[in-house]
Amino acid sequence: MNLLAARWFEFVATGAGIIILVILAAVAAFLIWEATPALTADISELQKISWFNADSFLAFVAPLIFGTLLASLLALLVAVPLAVSIALFISHYAPRKFAGPLGYVIDLLAAIPSVVYGLWGALWLAPVIDPVFRWLTSFLGFIPLFADYQPPAKNIMTASLVLAVMILPIITAVSREVFLQTPRLHEEAALALGATRWELVRMAVFPFGRSGVISAAMLGLGRALGETMAVLMILSPGTLFSFFLLKPGQHQTIAANIASKFPEASGVSVSVLIATGLALFVITLLVNMAARWIVSRRSDFSGAN
Amino acid sequence: MSKRIDVDDLNVYYSDFLAVEGVSMNIEPKAITALIGPSGCGKSTFLRTLNRMHEVIPGARVTGKATLDGEDLYGPQVDPVAVRRHIGMVFQRPNPFPTMSIADNVLAGVRLNSKRLSKSQAEETVETSLRGANLWNEVKDRLDRPGSSLSGGQQQRLCIARAIAVKPDVLLMDEPCSALDPISTLAIEDLMHELKSDYTIVIVTHNMQQAARVSDRTAFFNIAGTGKPGKLIEMDDTTVMFSSPREKATEDYISGRFG
Numbered sequence: 001m002n003l004l005a006a007r008w009f010e011f012v013a014t015g016a017g018i019i020i021l022v023i024l025a026a027v028a029a030f031l032i033w034e035a036t037p038a039l040t041a042d043i044s045e046l047q048k049i050s051w052f053n054a055d056s057f058l059a060f061v062a063p064l065i066f067g068t069l070l071a072s073l074l075a076l077l078v079a080v081p082l083a084v085s086i087a088l089f090i091s092h093y094a095p096r097k098f099a100g101p102l103g104y105v106i107d108l109l110a111a112i113p114s115v116v117y118g119l120w121g122a123l124w125l126a127p128v129i130d131p132v133f134r135w136l137t138s139f140l141g142f143i144p145l146f147a148d149y150q151p152p153a154k155n156i157m158t159a160s161l162v163l164a165v166m167i168l169p170i171i172t173a174v175s176r177e178v179f180l181q182t183p184r185l186h187e188e189a190a191l192a193l194g195a196t197r198w199e200l201v202r203m204a205v206f207p208f209g210r211s212g213v214i215s216a217a218m219l220g221l222g223r224a225l226g227e228t229m230a231v232l233m234i235l236s237p238g239t240l241f242s243f244f245l246l247k248p249g250q251h252q253t254i255a256a257n258i259a260s261k262f263p264e265a266s267g268v269s270v271s272v273l274i275a276t277g278l279a280l281f282v283i284t285l286l287v288n289m290a291a292r293w294i295v296s297r298r299s300d301f302s303g304a305n
Numbered sequence: 306m307s308k309r310i311d312v313d314d315l316n317v318y319y320s321d322f323l324a325v326e327g328v329s330m331n332i333e334p335k336a337i338t339a340l341i342g343p344s345g346c347g348k349s350t351f352l353r354t355l356n357r358m359h360e361v362i363p364g365a366r367v368t369g370k371a372t373l374d375g376e377d378l379y380g381p382q383v384d385p386v387a388v389r390r391h392i393g394m395v396f397q398r399p400n401p402f403p404t405m406s407i408a409d410n411v412l413a414g415v416r417l418n419s420k421r422l423s424k425s426q427a428e429e430t431v432e433t434s435l436r437g438a439n440l441w442n443e444v445k446d447r448l449d450r451p452g453s454s455l456s457g458g459q460q461q462r463l464c465i466a467r468a469i470a471v472k473p474d475v476l477l478m479d480e481p482c483s484a485l486d487p488i489s490t491l492a493i494e495d496l497m498h499e500l501k502s503d504y505t506i507v508i509v510t511h512n513m514q515q516a517a518r519v520s521d522r523t524a525f526f527n528i529a530g531t532g533k534p535g536k537l538i539e540m541d542d543t544t545v546m547f548s549s550p551r552e553k554a555t556e557d558y559i560s561g562r563f564g
């Protein structure tokens with residue numbers, strides 16, 4: 001009887017795994033199939049599209065990839081330290097009656113639809129952050145990153161800040177769970193050596209949670225890479241390889257570009273957009289593989305043994 | 306190095322539950338004191354109060370007095386972190402930091418005390434501590450491997466090396482051999498004999514032969530029943546305790562006629 005149950009479970013689990021692989025392959029096949037006309041079309045054909053302003057498909061998609069990566073990495077740069085701090089506060093610093101509600105509120109952030117984040121970013125955050133950007137550009141404007149701010153704040157920095165808020169809950173939640181699972185054995189080892197709370201965190205909690213935090217960051221990055229509405233509503237688009245973070249009309253992301261162009265696209269222009277979608281798909285896969293590699297690299301030294 | 310601990314009328318509570326009641330004892334320097342008794346009688350609880358490790362358990366508290374060479378351990382001015390830097394602890398299950406190399410494990414406590422450590426100082430500390438823990442010859446060629454790559458007995462000796470690397474005054478050991486095989490157990494007992502010349506050692510053990518083999522003084526704890534507090538029944542030189550204890554309960558426990 002038990003053996004039968006085990007067999008069944010094995011069957012169901014294997015089936016589920018195979019289904020996921022099949023779906024993944026189907027999506028990839030769909031993207032490749034639909035993108036092929038754009039990838040094989042003559043350049044003169046593509047240049048008939050009103051918004052296609054490049055000399056090749058690669059030259060068209062490259063700035064979009066750049067914009068996508070820049071927006072997501074900026075978001076990650078803001079979100080990860082914040083999320084790790086909050087997770088640590090909840091797991092190791094906050095009194096219990098405080099930690100629960102705080103974690104709950106952070107989780108709630110994940111339930112807000114992204115179009116609402118877009119509205120929030122465009123209507124509330126942009127005016128509120130305006131004086132900060134003004135200050136940055138007038139005092140640190142000699143650094144190209146902060147040069148040439150023009151209000152309203154419809155630049156990639158604002159978009160990334162909104163993305164950061166959007167990916168905060170998932171990174172916080174996963175990190176918190178990992179930190180809470182730090183073996184008591186290792187925490188006591190640190191305490192018995194005379195570690196302060198912070199030293200305990202550095203000796204036992206962070207090393208144990210490191211790969212979990214990386215996974216959490218990658219989940220967040222995955223969400224940021226594909227996020228469409230918020231970027232679409234906030235960012236004044238451009239297609240440059242630009243590091244002017246505060247200047248409008250410099251960047252665009254793949255997802256937001258697809259969403260803005262798709263309703264009026266037909267024929268080969270649909271195919272071009274799908275081809276950029278394929279690029280996004282590949283980037284996301286690469287990011288995940290890189291994350292796995294980072295996590296496995298020092299598995300000898302990992303807490304799991 | 307090597308200080309005495311004097312405990313006077315110590316009670317330990319977990320919230321409202323009185324776990325250990327009215328313990329008074331003197332722990333001599335440069336000697337091994339064994340704490341024996343049936344499981345649940347509060348040996349670990351009592352041991353952890355000696356370096357204030359009980360404080361990491363929510364609700365745990367003590368009343369009474371304990372001094373290290375006359376200095377109050379529980380004084381309002383005393384930082385528990387400082388107490389633990391002077392009174393080291395080895396746990397029942399070996400707990401090297403899995404993400405650290407063998408060498409870094411040894412240095413973990415030292416790095417807390419003195420942030421800057423020159424390379425030669427570090428190497429010297431690693432070698433003397435590992436030699437002190439009888440582990441040097443086994444690991445000297447793989448100091449950069451993770452601590453978790455060692456066997457259980459080696460891991461426990463690594464933990465002892467880590468504890469003695471900071472040159473504590475006292476070493477507390479809570480059933481350090483209970484997760485180990487007989488050979489590793491012997492290695493650790495030998496080690497305790499050597500460490501005794503430098504440290505005050507307190508060891509909790511459920512193994513009577515071990516207490517008889519390694520300790521100079523033995524303290525017997527007992528409980529009247531579940532839910533009742535553990536108490537110190539008697540304490541004496543180990544030879545006396547095992548040949549002619551004053552209390553009937555001690556004799557029963559030692560001769561295996563327990564309960």
Ligand SMILES: Nc1ncnc2c1ncn2[C@@H]1O[C@H](COP(=O)(O)OP(=O)(O)O)[C@@H](O)[C@H]1O
Pocket residue numbers: 319324342343344345346347348349350351362532535
């Ligand atoms: N963290 C804890 N919280 C509440 N009660 C505890 C805790 N640890 C131990 N106790 C209780 O304290 C008593 C003594 O336990 P312990 O010190 O572990 O005994 P021993 O080490 O002698 O086996 C037991 O009744 C046990 O249930």
Ligand SMILES: [Mg+2]
Pocket residue numbers: 348349350
């Ligand atoms: Mg115990």
